[in-house]
Amino acid sequence: MGKNVFVTGGLGFIGSHTVLDLVVQDYDVTIIDNLDNAFPEAWRRMKELAGDKAHMMKFIKGDLRNFDDLDNIFSATKFDAVIHFAGRKAVGESVQFPMLYYTHNVVGAVNLIEVMRKHNVKNMVFSSSCTVYGNPERVPINEEHPLKALSPYGRTKLIIEDIFRDVAAAEPEWRIILLRYFNPVGAHPSGKIGEHPVGIPNNLMPYVQQVALGQRDALSVFGSDYPTRDGTCVRDYIHVMDLAEGHVAALDKLFASPDIGCTPINLGTGTGSTVLEMVKAFEEASGKKVAYKLVDRRAGDSVAVWAATETAERELGWKTKLDINDMCRDQWKWASLYPKGYET
Ligand code: UDP
Numbered sequence: 067m068g069k070n071v072f073v074t075g076g077l078g079f080i081g082s083h084t085v086l087d088l089v090v091q092d093y094d095v096t097i098i099d100n101l102d103n104a105f106p107e108a109w110r111r112m113k114e115l116a117g118d119k120a121h122m123m124k125f126i127k128g129d130l131r132n133f134d135d136l137d138n139i140f141s142a143t144k145f146d147a148v149i150h151f152a153g154r155k156a157v158g159e160s161v162q163f164p165m166l167y168y169t170h171n172v173v174g175a176v177n178l179i180e181v182m183r184k185h186n187v188k189n190m191v192f193s194s195s196c197t198v199y200g201n202p203e204r205v206p207i208n209e210e211h212p213l214k215a216l217s218p219y220g221r222t223k224l225i226i227e228d229i230f231r232d233v234a235a236a237e238p239e240w241r242i243i244l245l246r247y248f249n250p251v252g253a254h255p256s257g258k259i260g261e262h263p264v265g266i267p268n269n270l271m272p273y274v275q276q277v278a279l280g281q282r283d284a285l286s287v288f289g290s291d292y293p294t295r296d297g298t299c300v301r302d303y304i305h306v307m308d309l310a311e312g313h314v315a316a317l318d319k320l321f322a323s324p325d326i327g328c329t330p331i332n333l334g335t336g337t338g339s340t341v342l343e344m345v346k347a348f349e350e351a352s353g354k355k356v357a358y359k360l361v362d363r364r365a366g367d368s369v370a371v372w373a374a375t376e377t378a379e380r381e382l383g384w385k386t387k388l389d390i391n392d393m394c395r396d397q398w399k400w401a402s403l404y405p406k407g408y409e410t
Pocket of ligand 1: 249268269270271273285286287288289299300301341364367
């Protein structure tokens with residue numbers, strides 16, 4: 067019998083790619099998603115991609131803020147572990163509507179932990195973010211770097227990490243891995259699933275994609291006078307397929323390591339790229355011109371962020387295999403096959 071994993075937010079960008087990887091590795095998966103930022107069409111395409119393993123995935127529409135929904139699911143199925151992706155993730159929105167973030171993200175996580183305790187499921191992989199490092203004091207950023215939140219969104223990630231640290235300290239039978247992602251981009255190599263931002267994209271690569279497709283006029287490059295090789299900010303972009311593999315590696319690690327406690331692990335490539343380098347890579351991959359204008363810096367942006375990857379390599383035996391050209395190639399495939407994403 068394969069192991070049974072409960073995946074929250076499993077129809078979202080990172081969740082959907084990870085779920086597919088899990089079933090390929092013979093995990094049985096139950097997804098919960100409230101469809102706030104995900105689409106039933108994603109589920110349809112995931113089943114298509116899973117082929118004869120589609121029966122290993124199950125989707126339940128539900129919301130983590132509703133404890134009874136969770137309790138019913140956990141009463142019906144015995145899970146071996148949980149991967150917790152669900153949550154809201156837009157920094158700007160979190161400043162405007164902080165309570166949306168504290169209720170969805172923090173209350174959701176608290177309910178999830180409570181239901182796990184009630185049903186004695188104590189293996190957890192959590193979607194954290196490099197945002198918990200605040201404005202980095204040094205790069206590459208390792209997991210010992212001081213933690214600081216710069217927005218309500220970032221604060222929810224940090225609060226949830228703190229809750230997990232407290233729970234693991236009080237109840238040593240828990241095994242928790244906090245995965246701190248850098249900048250996830252790209253799409254499934256089939257082009258069938260990818261990132262579908264709702265409204266105007268906040269993130270760089272979805273915006274670049276829409277400019278290449280002619281859906282937007284020009285990218286605004288936020289700041290061109292930073293002390294970097296071309297004046298634009300540096301980030302550690304990671305292919306969503308590599309990221310998905312990192313989750314499977316983390317899950318395998320939980321089952322192999324009774325004493326892991328609560329351990330944070332960065333998932334990044336260890337290499338930074340500038341905004342203009344990403345634009346150029348996307349132009350090359352797509353054969354399209356990406357018009358851009360240089361504008362003022364965006365408030366709160368850090369100059370340069372990239373990951374130290376030694377912990378992931380040591381603890382998970384995982385490192386990235388794909389580079390920014392692969393990310394742009396796969397994202398362009400998704401964009402050109404489905405210019406409207408999951409809208410049908
Ligand atoms: N960026 C940009 N124009 C945009 C969106 C983002 O120049 O329309 C820049 C942003 O300033 C940052 C990088 O692209 O340097 C990555 O931004 P994103 O919001 O994708 O990720 P994060 O800020 O969380 O690293």
